Amino acid sequence: MRMTNQREIILEELRNTTSHPTADELYLRVKERLPRISLATVYRNLEKMAELGLIQKIKTSGYQTRFDGNPNFHYHIRCIYCGKIDDLPIRPIKALEDPEHIELDGDLGGYKVVGFNLEFLGICPECMKTLNNKK
Numbered sequence: 001m002r003m004t005n006q007r008e009i010i011l012e013e014l015r016n017t018t019s020h021p022t023a024d025e026l027y028l029r030v031k032e033r034l035p036r037i038s039l040a041t042v043y044r045n046l047e048k049m050a051e052l053g054l055i056q057k058i059k060t061s062g063y064q065t066r067f068d069g070n071p072n073f074h075y076h077i078r079c080i081y082c083g084k085i086d087d088l089p090i091r092p093i094k095a096l097e098d099p100e101h102i103e104l105d106g107d108l109g110g111y112k113v114v115g116f117n118l119e120f121l122g123i124c125p126e127c128m129k130t131l132n133n134k135k
């Protein structure tokens, strides 16, 4: 099996889902098509594709890295109940996306700030339903 072929299948599986899977979750999907593939291979290919800008890595402190088959800029929202991540199809918040406009007042503790992670938090429609049913 050629490397590129493996990579194509991994990319295909990632782009076929909107669930922003972790490497382990994606591995289980890819394994159905490539039974002999290893988690390390899936991981290596994901890292490489992220480097090449074909996919995105979603990193939030305290959570496992997730992967997104959509390489274009967009925001994400995380459900505070079930932890799932969805795309949040809003326009870029200009003030945040143009670093020149971010004024950092106060003591930075000697840090040079180079960026930040922005993730919206919310309650997904399914969890909302469950919550409403409990009332």
Ligand SMILES: [Zn+2]
Residues within 6 Å of the ligand: 079, 080, 081, 082, 083, 084, 123, 124, 125, 126, 127, 128
């Ligand atoms: Zn939820």
Ligand SMILES: [Zn+2]
Residues within 6 Å of the ligand: 020, 068, 070, 074, 075, 076, 086, 087
């Ligand atoms: Zn996304």
